[in-house]
Amino acid sequence: MKALIVGAGKLGSKLAESMVAEDIDVTVIDNNSNKIDRLNEQIDCLTIIANGIDIKVLKEIGIETYDYLIACTDNDDTNTLICTLAKKLGCHSTIARIRTPEYSDQLDFIKREMGIDVVVNPDLATANAIETYLLKSYSFYSGDFADGRIQMVDFNIGTADEFEGKKLKELENFKGLLITSISRDGEIIIPNGDTELLPWDTIYVIGKSNDISKLGNILKDNASNRKVERVMIMGGSNTTLYLAKSLQELGIHVTIVEIDINRCQELTEVLDDALIIHGDGTDIHLLEEEKLNTMDAFIGLSGFDEENLLMSLMAKHMGVPKAIGKISRPNYNKIIDRLSIDAAFNPVFITASSILKIIRGGKVISVSLLIGGKGEVTELIVGKDTPIINKSLEELKLPPGFIIGAMVHKNEVIIPNGKSVIHEGDRIIVFCLTDDLPTLRSLIRPSKGNIFKDILHLNKKK
Numbered sequence: 001m002k003a004l005i006v007g008a009g010k011l012g013s014k015l016a017e018s019m020v021a022e023d024i025d026v027t028v029i030d031n032n033s034n035k036i037d038r039l040n041e042q043i044d045c046l047t048i049i050a051n052g053i054d055i056k057v058l059k060e061i062g063i064e065t066y067d068y069l070i071a072c073t074d075n076d077d078t079n080t081l082i083c084t085l086a087k088k089l090g091c092h093s094t095i096a097r098i099r100t101p102e103y104s105d106q107l108d109f110i111k112r113e114m115g116i117d118v119v120v121n122p123d124l125a126t127a128n129a130i131e132t133y134l135l136k137s138y139s140f141y142s143g144d145f146a147d148g149r150i151q152m153v154d155f156n157i158g159t160a161d162e163f164e165g166k167k168l169k170e171l172e173n174f175k176g177l178l179i180t181s182i183s184r185d186g187e188i189i190i191p192n193g194d195t196e197l198l199p200w201d202t203i204y205v206i207g208k209s210n211d212i213s214k215l216g217n218i219l220k221d222n223a224s225n226r227k228v229e230r231v232m233i234m235g236g237s238n239t240t241l242y243l244a245k246s247l248q249e250l251g252i253h254v255t256i257v258e259i260d261i262n263r264c265q266e267l268t269e270v271l272d273d274a275l276i277i278h279g280d281g282t283d284i285h286l287l288e289e290e291k292l293n294t295m296d297a298f299i300g301l302s303g304f305d306e307e308n309l310l311m312s313l314m315a316k317h318m319g320v321p322k323a324i325g326k327i328s329r330p331n332y333n334k335i336i337d338r339l340s341i342d343a344a345f346n347p348v349f350i351t352a353s354s355i356l357k358i359i360r361g362g363k364v365i366s367v368s369l370l371i372g373g374k375g376e377v378t379e380l381i382v383g384k385d386t387p388i389i390n391k392s393l394e395e396l397k398l399p400p401g402f403i404i405g406a407m408v409h410k411n412e413v414i415i416p417n418g419k420s421v422i423h424e425g426d427r428i429i430v431f432c433l434t435d436d437l438p439t440l441r442s443l444i445r446p447s448k449g450n451i452f453k454d455i456l457h458l459n460k461k462k
Contacts, residue, residue: 001025002066003359004091006052006082007073008035010328010348011097011122015070016043018356021437027061030073052082055089064090068359072097080114087115095355099123101238120354122347127242129350130324133343134228134247134297136216143368144209145379145429149413150406152180152206152368152377152429153216158340159199169193173218177207178415180403180431181375188374188433190400206377206405206429208413228252228296228322234281234311235302236263239326239347241270243299248273255290257281282307284314297322305329312341375433377405378440382426394418401433402440 001024005012008030016039019026026045029052030036036047050057052073063069069086071079076098083094095118103110107119132144143152157163162172168179168191182189183202189195197203205215229252233240236258244254244267254274258264264278279286281302292298298315300308308325316323323341328348336344353368353376360378368377382389388396393404393416407414408427414420422428432440 001068001359003027003068003070004029004061004063004066004086006030006069006071006079007097008032008039008047009072009074010330011072011351012070013039013042014348014352015072015355016045018352018434018437019359020045021434022441023438024359027066029057053078053085055085058086058089067092068095069093070095070097070355076100076103080110080116083116084114093117095120095358097122097351099238101241118355118358120351122351123238124242125350125354126326126345126347127239127246129345130239130243130299131246133324133345134231134322135250143377145377145406146408146413146427149209149408150206150429151209151212152204152405152431153212154183154202154204156200156202156340157197163197163201163203164199166197167193168195168197173215174205176211176415177205177215178403178405180204180206180405188401190403190433204431206431207415208406230295231255231297231299232257232287232290232292232295232315233299233301234307235300236260236267236276237301237303240301241267243301244271244274255295257286257290282311287311287315288318292320293318295320297324300325302326309336309339309341309344313339316340316342375401375431378430378432380428380430382422382424382428384424386424388422389424390421392419392421399436399439402436403431405429405431 003019003024003026005015005026005028008028012028012030016026016028020043027048028036028039028045029048029050031049031051033049036049040047048057048061052071063086069083069091071082071094073079073082079096079098083096087094094116096116098110098119099121104121104124110116111119145151179191181204182191182195182197183204184198205212231247231252232255233244234257236256240256244256247254248271254271255277256267256274257277257279258267259278259280261278264276267274268276277290281287292315295315298312298320300312302308305325305327308327312323312325324343324345325341327336327344327346398404404416406429407416407420407422409423430440
């Protein structure tokens with residue numbers, strides 16, 4: 001498979017990293033030499049310093065031989081034009097990042113007339129992810145799989161007595177649940193029953209949704225479990241606009257604090273029921289005047305990661321049950337575990353997950369990047385041509401960083417063990433470290449030769 005990425009920013013770089021790990025032939029174009037230099041230091045892929053709308057460049061690289069073009073520059077119009085040109089020149093499929101809210105009601109027309117196969121909107125996707133999180137009855141970050149019947153949650157144990165210093169096999173209330181990994185100081189540990197938990201570890205747990213809910217009720221107090229009815233958002237970004245609209249439709253009262261008076265006016269015109277406050281969202285006295293301590297949730301959605309994290313932390317200390325921050329810089333991943341905020345959402349990871357699902361295609365249902373992008377959870381349907389069918393997990397001898405955390409067989413949710421057998425048509429939820437993406441690729445692609453032997457070969461190489 002060949003993929004061309006136009007734009008070497010945060011999203012383009014993350015996509016290139018993930019695709020290279022899967023042995024996809026990746027080319028990245030950007031007219032900023034500094035971005036290309038940084039990318040070359042991190043990733044082994046073909047890079048070109050050029051303008052993505054230069055038809056001559058697209059012809060020279062043979063755009064007609066590419067399976068995908070992903071346009072993710074900072075300009076919506078540029079992304080649209082790049083996809084149009086690439087499609088006209090014979091590229092098989094095009095994906096454009098388009099953020100402008102005014103385009104949201106015209107996407108079908110834009111896609112049809114401009115030759116774009118898929119449009120991704122990071123702001124809208126992030127808003128949807130935050131909304132889903134807010135509506136949960138517990139304060140863990142969560143992802144849903146198998147139509148909501150399976151969930152994966154992660155939560156920081158802090159210094160809680162029920163976790164600190166205990167081995168996984170000694171934990172109570174985890175019957176029917178599987179701890180797939182532990183994040184410790186920004187590093188990932190694939191645990192076993194004898195792994196001991198340390199203060200401030202973040203653990204990732206997968207299981208049936210009912211069992212996850214029971215765990216949430218046990219570990220969190222009533223304040224954390226209460227229904228979200230009042231939300232304060234710092235920052236009037238596009239993500240704020242999308243999120244506020246959705247929350248208002250659900251009858252949730254929204255307060256937005258925005259420092260730009262012009263943006264306040266724009267938000268007032270489109271959000272009839274929201275309270276728009278012109279002011280500095282980092283002014284704690286202002287937030288106190290607006291009764292932050294009575295809110296059910298606080299969300300930091302400004303353009304600055306530091307502000308989002310700091311004020312989310314402040315809200316948590318003031319007693320707000322759910323405090324959330326948006327981050328985009330990967331170097332903050334190591335400190336997130338040490339903070340007492342409930343969740344941090346990274347639009348780059350959310351958008352990259354959506355695009356990776358499209359590129360993998362076929363039986364892949366969803367992709368979620370986790371742990372600073374060092375791991376991911378993929379939901380897929382086992383195809384009839386996959387040589388892992390009718391094999392037990394013991395027989396597969398999968399690498400340690402590759403865990404099948406849950407299965408759906410004949411509509412029954414199963415938390416598997418070594419004796420569990422994979423059948424055609426099963427849904428499986430796979431936790432995978434980045435280093436083991438080639439193994440995941442072997443599970444997904446149709447049989448060409450003996451892929452079962454390929455998996456064993458990959459394991460021996462490790």
